[in-house]
Amino acid sequence: MNLDLIDRKLLYHLDQNARQSISQLSKKVRINKNVALYRINKLKENGIIKGSFAEINNFLLGYNTFRLFINLGNASQSKQQQFIDHISKNNNITWFSRVIGRWDIDILFMTKNISKFEDFRKKLFLEFNDIIENFEITILSKIEYYPKNYLLKEPKASTKSTILDVNSNSSYFPDAIDEKILQHLTKDASINIVDLSSRLKISINTLKKRIKNLENEKIILGYRLFIDPTQFGYEYYKFHFSIKHYNKKRLDFLKSWIASQDYIIYIDRYIGGADFEIELMFQKESEYLEFDKKFHEEFGEIVRDSYLLKFYDLKIFKYLPETNN
Structure with missing residues (x-):
């Protein structure tokens, strides 16, 4: 499916907050509410919008x-x-x-x-x-999320949102009801507050307060779209690399350089394996080759190893394990 700028703006702004109202969304995109709703439904029908989910810091849940x-x-x-x-x-x-x-x-x-x-x-x-x-x-x-600026084909924004970090801490301890709320929101971030309160058998006010607490405590970090980029010409890659013989200044520059790249959507850190894993969206192989060339020209002397993975045939994607709730 070919997307025009309005479609791309709808995807971009919904991915920033998948729980916002059609009125809020249409104002940001500067289109009529009915037009916004029609286009969103078409994006769903064409398999571009697969759903929505709450992005959470699972570390704070143990x-x-x-x-x-x-x-x-x-x-x-x-x-x-x-x-x-x-x-x-x-x-x-x-x-x-x-x-x-x-x-x-x-x-x-x-x-x-x-x-x-x-x-x-x-x-x-x-x-x-x-x-x-x-x-x-x-x-x-650790995972750092970056706005999906590739949708708008605009320069990379400087802001980022840390999704998960082993150094996260909170004095708030979610109880069984909170975990049920999270189970629902990680499966469908756009669920109506009335429907959710009915399913959980708690009042709307109580539900709103609990969601607000989870947001304030940075357990809920945002509400995103599950977008299938292959439906409009993009492929999903992950670039892995490890580094050697570096100092703090060089490391800080490396991190800022990565964050400035237009195709970046996530930077992942794991204990073991590669030092960095960068999630990227490319339309053409030539775009990756250009990225790889610039990367090695800039940091070749400290790169110990690097390789690329291309993802296909995604079978499972969710933010919490299944429970009996």
């Missing part, structure tokens, strides 16, 4: 997120499908995608109990060790 990269051998299609089915049915998997590059599979496993991940890993490797050729396990420590 979760650890393990990332598992896997290389598969020359397995039959039926064996690969068994592998996919095995992973897909686990409620703690919050991200599962196939990738092209150094690895074949990318999995995120979120849990409050580390032994739960170890149990999953042991069972997975016991059943599929005949096709698992190599793997890498890392622990998520």
Whole structure:
């Protein structure tokens, strides 16, 4: 689907706040409310808007997120499908995608109990060790979100929002009702407040206060869109690199340079694996090649290793593990 500037502005502003009203949105884009609603519905019908979700700091809820990269051998299609089915049915998997590059599979496993991940890993490797050729396990420590300026084709904004950080702290401890609220909002950020209060069987005022508390305590960090960029010509990549022989000044410049790039949407940090993982959106391979050239020209002397992954066939994406709530 070809998007015009109005479509792109709608996506951009909704991604900044997926819970805003049509009136608020139409004022920002400077179009009629009915036009805005019609265009949003068309974007949904065409598979560009897949949904919306609350972006939360899972660390403040007591979760650890393990990332598992896997290389598969020359397995039959039926064996690969068994592998996919095995992973897909686990409620703690919050991200599962196939990738092209150094690895074949990318999995995120979120849990409050580390032994739960170890149990999953042991069972997975016991059943599929005949096709698992190599793997890498890392622990998520920080994610920085950047506005999706590629939608507007405008220069990168300087603002950023830290989504998850191991150094986060809060005196607020979410209870069972808060976690139920988060379960709903991470599945549908645009859910009507009346509908949500009815489902949770609490008053509207109580619900509003609880959501406000979760926002103020930086547990809820924003309300985003789940956009499928492949429907309008973009591909999703992740650039991994590790560095060597650097000082603080050089490191700070590296971080600011990355943040200034137009294609960046997230910067991820993991304990183990690459030092930096940069999530990018490109329309053409030539755009990546130009980015890679500029990067190595600027920082080649401190880059120890780098590689690119291209994501496809996303199977699972959610911000909290499934519960019985």
